[in-house]
Amino acid sequence: MSITYAVSNQKGGCGKTSLTLNLGSSLARTGCKVCVVDCDPQANATMALGIPQPDELPVTLPHLMNEVIRNGGRPEKSALLSKREYILNSQGMDFIPSSIELAETENNLVNAMSRESVLKKIVGSFKDDYDYVLLDCMPSLNFVTINALNAADRVLIPMQPQFFSAKGLELLLATVANVQENLNPALTIEGALITMFDGRLKFHNEVLAILKSAYGGYFRIFETKIPVSVRVTETQAQGRSIFDHDPKGKIAEAYAAFARELLSHSASRERAVSGNE
16 A cells, blocks of 8 residues: 655744655665655755756656646646656656745645645656655645645654754644645654754753653654764765665664654554554
């Protein structure tokens, strides 16, 4: 069964793109088929996957979304979508690149038919070819992010161990609840991953304890934590995965551990659902 994850948090700089790319690479290394969809006009994931000038690509995500909008929400009428030439490959993963034009697509969605479902229709046209589809969301709760949440089965939330991160989390949870109620009732929160964590700092441990106390009853706070490191920035700048750049380093080990924890948690969830049927 294919699972689509939206990696989302409206706060910038919390590690959404790093989580998306390194989780995708971890899953691909276990033999899973993975597709990353860059849903951010800054196109950081696209550049980290080896495309230094994404705005020069002939087809990116905004082209696909505009194509669906032009066809009245019917992707099957589009020759561009059916060819799938827009799906690229890097670091063992397929990916759909983004570009700055996605910012303009936000305006086009305002008056589009079924405006919240444009991305869902695109993802639905190829998701069965993959074990996992990872949507790297922008740090904003706008129409494109709503599209990503509507297209997703589950939400992964990267969070820094900082008190003001809770404000962004509250807004995201409210948005997820709204999407569940009005668009995608099957959407669930898979959990929150603590990033940029330094276990030596009392402050970080205090914030972690507060997060677990406040939200642990609503969704999983993953046991794995991604430590602070400049390696992640280095790998994205070089267009390499952490597993190619520093395969025995603490960041690679942390992301590999997180992938194992996520797969174990997901398998437990599926067994529980099957047992209740």
